[in-house]
Structures are given as C-alpha cells and as structure tokens.
Amino acid sequence: MSAGSSAPSLLTRFFQRALPLYLSAALLRVILIIYGLWQDANSPLKYTDIDYLVFTDAARFVARGQSPYDRETYRYTPVLAWLLLPTARITGNPLLDTAWFSSGKVLFAAADLVAGWLLERILTTGSSGNGGNGRPMRAATARKYAAIWLLNPMVATISTRGSSEGLLGVLVTALLWAVLARRVTLAGLLLGFGVHFKIYPFIYAPAIVWWMDRERMRDDPGKRRTGLGSRLTAFVSPARVQLALVSLATFLGLNTLMYLLYGAPFITHTYLHHVTRIDHRHNFSPYNTQLYLTSAFPTLSSALLRIESVAFLPQLLLSCVLIPLVMAKKDLPTAMLAQTFAFATFNKVCTSQYFLWYMIFLPLYLPRSSFLRNKTLGSSALALWVASQGLWLQQGYELEFLGKSTFLPGLWLASLGFFLVNCWILGIIINDVAETGTRVSSSSKKTVSFDLD
Amino acid sequence: MRERITFVQKLGDSLEPSVINVAGNLISGPEILATREDKVTLALDELPAAELQDSLNRLHELHIRWVSPVAYQAVSPLLSRLPPGFHLFFTPGKDDADPVSNRLCQTLSAIFGNVNCSTPEESFTSLPNDRFSHSSALQYFQPLESLSPFIHYAKDQLCSPSDASCAARLDGLTQASSLDVSYDAISHALKVTATWPYQLQTVHATSRSQYRTEVGILSAEKPASLEPYELGISGLLTVLGQDSKPSPTMFSFASRHRDAQSAFSTKFLKPTGLHPILKIHFESNKPPSDDSYCSPHAYFTLPRTIFADKYQLADDLFLASKNLTALRYSSQPVDLEAPEYVMKRWGSAVLLELSPPASEKAEPWTAEVPLHLRYLSPAAGGYETIQVPYPAIFWACTAEEGTKFPSNPFERVNLGYDGLFGPRTVFWHVEPRPEAGSLLVNAVKVPVLDLNKSEWVNTGTAIAVLLGFAWVVWKLAAVYLSSGHERDSSRAVKPSERKKKQ
Numbered sequence: 035m036s037a038g039s040s041a042p043s044l045l046t047r048f049f050q051r052a053l054p055l056y057l058s059a060a061l062l063r064v065i066l067i068i069y070g071l072w073q074d075a076n077s078p079l080k081y082t083d084i085d086y087l088v089f090t091d092a093a094r095f096v097a098r099g100q101s102p103y104d105r106e107t108y109r110y111t112p113v114l115a116w117l118l119l120p121t122a123r124i125t126g127n128p129l130l131d132t133a134w135f136s137s138g139k140v141l142f143a144a145a146d147l148v149a150g151w152l153l154e155r156i157l158t159t160g161s162s163g164n165g166g167n168g169r170p171m172r173a174a175t176a177r178k179y180a181a182i183w184l185l186n187p188m189v190a191t192i193s194t195r196g197s198s199e200g201l202l203g204v205l206v207t208a209l210l211w212a213v214l215a216r217r218v219t220l221a222g223l224l225l226g227f228g229v230h231f232k233i234y235p236f237i238y239a240p241a242i243v244w245w246m247d248r249e250r251m252r253d254d255p256g257k258r259r260t261g262l263g264s265r266l267t268a269f270v271s272p273a274r275v276q277l278a279l280v281s282l283a284t285f286l287g288l289n290t291l292m293y294l295l296y297g298a299p300f301i302t303h304t305y306l307h308h309v310t311r312i313d314h315r316h317n318f319s320p321y322n323t324q325l326y327l328t329s330a331f332p333t334l335s336s337a338l339l340r341i342e343s344v345a346f347l348p349q350l351l352l353s354c355v356l357i358p359l360v361m362a363k364k365d366l367p368t369a370m371l372a373q374t375f376a377f378a379t380f381n382k383v384c385t386s387q388y389f390l391w392y393m394i395f396l397p398l399y400l401p402r403s404s405f406l407r408n409k410t411l412g413s414s415a416l417a418l419w420v421a422s423q424g425l426w427l428q429q430g431y432e433l434e435f436l437g438k439s440t441f442l443p444g445l446w447l448a449s450l451g452f453f454l455v456n457c458w459i460l461g462i463i464i465n466d467v468a469e470t471g472t473r474v475s476s477s478s479k480k481t482v483s484f485d486l487d
Numbered sequence: 488m489r490e491r492i493t494f495v496q497k498l499g500d501s502l503e504p505s506v507i508n509v510a511g512n513l514i515s516g517p518e519i520l521a522t523r524e525d526k527v528t529l530a531l532d533e534l535p536a537a538e539l540q541d542s543l544n545r546l547h548e549l550h551i552r553w554v555s556p557v558a559y560q561a562v563s564p565l566l567s568r569l570p571p572g573f574h575l576f577f578t579p580g581k582d583d584a585d586p587v588s589n590r591l592c593q594t595l596s597a598i599f600g601n602v603n604c605s606t607p608e609e610s611f612t613s614l615p616n617d618r619f620s621h622s623s624a625l626q627y628f629q630p631l632e633s634l635s636p637f638i639h640y641a642k643d644q645l646c647s648p649s650d651a652s653c654a655a656r657l658d659g660l661t662q663a664s665s666l667d668v669s670y671d672a673i674s675h676a677l678k679v680t681a682t683w684p685y686q687l688q689t690v691h692a693t694s695r696s697q698y699r700t701e702v703g704i705l706s707a708e709k710p711a712s713l714e715p716y717e718l719g720i721s722g723l724l725t726v727l728g729q730d731s732k733p734s735p736t737m738f739s740f741a742s743r744h745r746d747a748q749s750a751f752s753t754k755f756l757k758p759t760g761l762h763p764i765l766k767i768h769f770e771s772n773k774p775p776s777d778d779s780y781c782s783p784h785a786y787f788t789l790p791r792t793i794f795a796d797k798y799q800l801a802d803d804l805f806l807a808s809k810n811l812t813a814l815r816y817s818s819q820p821v822d823l824e825a826p827e828y829v830m831k832r833w834g835s836a837v838l839l840e841l842s843p844p845a846s847e848k849a850e851p852w853t854a855e856v857p858l859h860l861r862y863l864s865p866a867a868g869g870y871e872t873i874q875v876p877y878p879a880i881f882w883a884c885t886a887e888e889g890t891k892f893p894s895n896p897f898e899r900v901n902l903g904y905d906g907l908f909g910p911r912t913v914f915w916h917v918e919p920r921p922e923a924g925s926l927l928v929n930a931v932k933v934p935v936l937d938l939n940k941s942e943w944v945n946t947g948t949a950i951a952v953l954l955g956f957a958w959v960v961w962k963l964a965a966v967y968l969s970s971g972h973e974r975d976s977s978r979a980v981k982p983s984e985r986k987k988k989q
Contacts, residue, residue, distance in 0.1 A: 340945060359972055433760075437933075437934050439870055439937055467966060
C-alpha cells in the first residue's frame, strides 16, 4: 500500500483507534466548509452547489409560513426544507447569519460521518459478510474500509457544497444496519422514510424482504416446508409482514401529511416531475440521445420498438427482481450495491450524483471483492470506469462550452461505452457473491444448488 | 379618419416657409434630412373588414409595436426604443372565454405573416399590473424581420386594384423603422403609426377628400425658457385642403423619452457553447443628466430559445464581476429546464440594471450578461442558428418631485419597460449600433442533434442496452446455477444451527 518504511506502521496506528479517522474526516469537512465560505465571498465562481440555494430558499419560504414549492425547481420532500429551517434564521449579525446559513452543510457533513460510523459498525458486528453471517472484522480493518467513504474527497466535497446526497447515505446505511440487526420496525421506518425522501430506495424492499426469511429471523427454526401452499405461508413471515406494514404506513403517512400541508404541488414536484420530465439535457444515461430524438419528434414511428419506452423493464427486472432474488440471501450489502448500480446504470437519467448512491456500499463490498484480490482486475476496472467517463466528459465539454455538436456520434457512443463498462463491472460484482462461497468450499456446489426453502 | 404626417429635422435644421408649396390638397418642398412619421387614426367603423371591427370591438386594449432589425438613428422627440421584432401588449375583453382572444394569434398570423403563438393563455406572459393601471395585461414578442406580409395584407384590404398611389404608399413601409398599431376600448379608435429612419427625403404629401391630413415640418428647438425635463419643437404646420400656406409654430412639452447622446453595441463572447455571454460595449459611462439620480438599464425580450437565470443573477459578487447591479424584472414563468420545442410561451422579458464604472472622466465600458440556451429540435447538419435581438438600453433618471408628464403629441406608452418604472422616471435612450453589418440582432450557432447521423441511434441504443442486460443476466444465471439463491450454508454455519444438525 505504501513505499515508505515508516508509513505502514503510521497507517496502522492511524486506524488503531477511532478518534484519528473520525477527527480527520470531520476536519476535512470543516476545512472544506470554511474554504467554501471564503470562495463564495471572494469569487464570482461559487463553491456552494446551486441545489443548496434551492433548499435554503425553500426553507426560507417555509419559515415565512409558505410552501417550499413556491421555490421553482424545488423537487424534494418538505422534510428537507424543514431540516434546513435553521439556515433561514436571520439574527442581524452577519457572522452569525453566515453560520446559520451554513448549518445545512454541517448537517450534511455530519450525516457523512454517521454513515461512515454505521459502516464501521456493520463491518465489525460481522453481519455484513455472507448475507449477515460473516466473521466480524477487526475494528482497525473495518475503519480502513470505512475510510473509503469517510476520507473520500468526492464525498466530502459533495456534502460540503451543500448537496443532500449525504443524508441518503446515512439513511441507507442505517436501513442496512437495522435489517442486519433484525430491528424490523426501525428498518420499516427507515425504508418508508427513505422512499418518501428520494424514491429510489424502494428497490431495497424486495432484497430486504427476501433476505428476512424465517430461518434468518429465527422465528421458525428447523422446520422444512415442501408444498407450494406451505411455502407461501412460510414466505409470509411475521417479520416480513411487519416490515411491509411499517414501511408502507410510514411512506403513506408522510405523503398524506405532506399532501394535507402543501397540496397538489407536493405530489407534482416530488413525484410526478420524475415521471413526466423530458430529460433532454445530456447526461450519462445510454438512453439520453434517443430521448432527445424522440422528445422532439414524438410522432416519428420509424422503429417498431423504441427501446427507451421499455427502459424501465431491464432496469426494474434487474434491480428489483433478479438481483435481490439471486444475491440478497447470499450477501445483502453486495446485493444492495448491485441493485443500486443496476438502477443507476439502466436509468433514463444518470448524473454523477447517482454514483454516490452506490459508493456508500463500497466499504462493505470491497473486503470480499475480486477487485481487491486481483489487483490487475481491480485497477483495470477502475481505469476503464474513469476513462469511459472521462471520454464522455470530454465530449460533454465540447458541447457545453465550445458549442460543438457532439451529440452524434461522440456523446452517444461515449455514453454507450460507459454503460457497457458499468455492466461489465456489475457482472463482476454479481459473480463475487458466488465466488466468496465457492472459494471457501468448492465441494459444496451440489448441495447448495438444491438447498431451497 | 385623420392623418398626420410629420417630418422631423435635427436641432438647427429648419425650413423657411417660402420653400414650401401648398396647392390644394398637395404639399411639396425640397429634399431634407429628416425622420418621417405617418400617423393614421381610424374610427372602428372605418375599418374595411367587418370581421376585424368585430374582433377589436371585443377586446379591451391592443398595442402592436414592430421594430425593424435595421439600425436607425432616432431624432427628438421620436426617441423611444424597443428591441427589434414584433411586440404585442394586450388586454382581453371582459368575457373570459372570449373567442377573439383565442383566435388572436391566427388573426395576427393572417396579417403579419408567421406569428408563432397559439393562444394568449399558452403563449403570452403577464405584465405586472400592480403599479400602473395603464399597462396592458399580457405581453408577447417574437423576432420578425420584415413587414412584407403586412404590406401585402394591407394592400389587399385597403387599396382598390386601380389605385396605384395607395399601393405605392404601403410599399413605402418596407423602408420603415417601426410600425405601431394601437387600439383601446376607451377611444374606440385604431391608431397606426409608421416611422422612417433619419435620411434624405423629399417633402411631399397629398390628402384625399374623405379625411383630414395635417403635415408638420418640424425640428428640435432649445428656447431659453425650456425646462430640463422638456423638449422643444418648432416648425411649420399645414392642414391640406384647408390652409393656403404653412403656419409657423413653436411649442415645448415634458417628455419621458430623451436622447442620451451615446451609443452601445453587443456581441456574444466566443465560443458561445450552451451558455452564451452577451457582451455590451458602451461608448461612455457618463450619466446623461447631472440633476438627478440615473442608472443604465437593459431591457431584453428574449425568444424562447434563450433565457436568463434569475437565480444566477441574484448573487451580488457575481453580478458585480459582470458590471451588473441587479435583475430588476423577469417575466414569469421562465422554465429553466424545458427544451425549446415543448415550450408554448413566447420567451421572457428581462430588465437588468447595469453598473458602470464610477470614474470622473467619461470612458468606454462593458457589461456581460450570462444567458442560457435551450435544447432545440434535432436538425440536419447538427447546428441551428438563432437570432437574438439587441436589448433596448437607456439611463433611467428620476425627475424631481412634482414633475408631471402629461400626454404629448409624440407620446408612446406600453413599451413593456415603461410600466416597470415610476411615473417620474425619464428614459434616456442609448443608441444601438450593430457590431458588424446593419442589423441589431446577434446570431448564435446552437449545437443540436444531427439528424443526418441519427438513423442508428434507435438500433444502436437497443443493441447496447440488450447486450449489457444480457451480460448481467448471464452473470446472475451463472451464480444461480452454481450456488442457487440461498446463502451458502456450507460456510459460517451458526453455532445454534450446528447443534441442531448434530
């Protein structure tokens, strides 16, 4: 890992105790927030993300008793605006006002740290490996992996610029932790809230439900069922029913509350917008060029089947059915990583914020991944991912800033290339859940494939 | 029906009455350097088409202001300016579900050619009506280079086939710098005003027996008694068929539109990309009036292909770096994301206050206006060129307390920006000059999806998605076939379970 002779011991000592890691993660964010304040005050180029201005504007509307949706392009749950209410505080003291205004960034940065700490907890309680039955990891090792998230400059920059994705990180890790700790009610609450907050966490529901079998939840030990009817009754376990009810009640309860408070704009901006929007602006999605074309000529019917009109099929089939079915029971964290990866890769819109959605799972997956075992594979996967993304970014730059018409073939091919690289990586991640099993005991192949409920 | 023809010369140029010949219904004189304005007032029942009468009768207020894209010099008192193109200010009648309003766009298309609106509700924007009741309710704008369709329509409606002079007069509109058509329910009259640029022209006019024609040959005047907020005019007035010789006149009046006596030009910074920046070059940063507080403003009517982001224009540091003070007004709504081809609204009107450098000595300066392009429809070749009209730029100065601006003979209201200022604001117009050529528009080359290369998009995307999908499914299948979907029970069996197995 390092060339210096004293570095390994220094590195080991760094992870030996919790304080150095969390302190440096916190310090990194404090420095970035303060640097951001300086840049915002002194440069016309702002450090603060546009989205943060949207959130805080919305919070100001709420503080005045108005709807957060009075702010154009506010497309989030009112909860976010409520959480950021302190940013709307005006004391009259400019220094204090700036501090209040930045409090949202502090919240997002704190969420990063909590997510990192939850990652460490999941790794050390040993519930992450092998579908929740892995051996607990040494705390120092766990922190080394948690550092992939905690000390990741990309993660720290995104949250200190004021993007709310960090909140999602903590929600998702908390959900995973609650599930692995078999705290079903908490998991249901988090799942319902997560879906209310950002929709996409609904993909985790089938994986969690599938994972929560009776055997795992220890509520019906030893009993084997064979008939279809009894298998069905075995499937509808108390834990699964409890999770479904709690998460559904949370989701519906929150939505009803928000609808009562803010009416139709809540539904329109938070949910319907994502269904009706025409995402013509170039992004990483393989469908982007096709969508631009068909949104401009909706009546053009040259092709029998337009792939983008059925785009949800491969996306949902993978992320909500096949991946949970095959992977969830073997390794829940890796299954959730693969689900998120598939969801983002096959989505009709894909921007770099989506990468953060799956990045949170990397510390849980990498310890057992073939990317780390096989350094050549790992580095070529990373290189390909970066290179294909770089190619796209270069084409995007020529379009956005130089005004060159790179839509075809440049951007289109680059997005397809990036998509295929992502699919290849996804294939390896999927393969890894089998590898971890077969590598430990290759003789168990036969018995395992017949080991059904 | 009444007609007023005015030739306006510059300060110091004036004609002796002796060089003007008045004979019956004809007036003639020498060739002079002047701006010409023709104003025709028609009662509703004098309109040729009954359909048109009926339509106008049902609306409350309608003001069309067409401005030529060809740069022209304005002469006092005809100083007000607007961005080049077709402007419409409109207040519908009381009946909400008014069929006239709904057909307005079609009627306008029939008269002016390609007017790209659907209905006022979908295509127009609302003007703020909280400040002055005289503002109309709705606004529409689009670039429109030529009046040819209008001339064709007017000839068809107004001139008999044998009347060559009628046709010739309407053909003269091809040279016009602006055309105003105004109607309001209070006066019940349609006023059509055309102006021609400051150039050499012969004094010549005839009247017809059916209506009164008044001809003025005027020039700006600066008598000692002139108040600072007033314009002075002197010259010769003749009512054709009535007067046998021109009668000298001199008068002054308060005017809200003045000449700042400086110029500006604009161009887009290269490369324009998808976020073009319009650079405005000013000749001078010197305010036109020392007696009152003045600051320069730029009024844009941006077609829907391009827009300003009000959130980007909210940061003081950012604004200051571009020599801007603030975004004072933007018509609503402005969708910040939608592509051009799904938008029905005409675009947006934007008023920016600019921030000139505060130096004692007059010096040239620049301001930059950041704008954003919408995605345009795919096209063969991969590029589309859009035309962005020049803004109207003026110094807005506040006249002293108690100054009144009563209506004057050359008054022009409902310009879009006048209603955004208080009643004591005086607009000192800065003259727009083309950066190159003669037109007051800037072209932007917009990259679009190249239709010539698009035939493989559908198939190619489908193949790639299916390939990726198949690869992932195959991997999943391989895992399933080798180890099923259960957790690997051979490994890490729990102690409790181990006991049971034993």
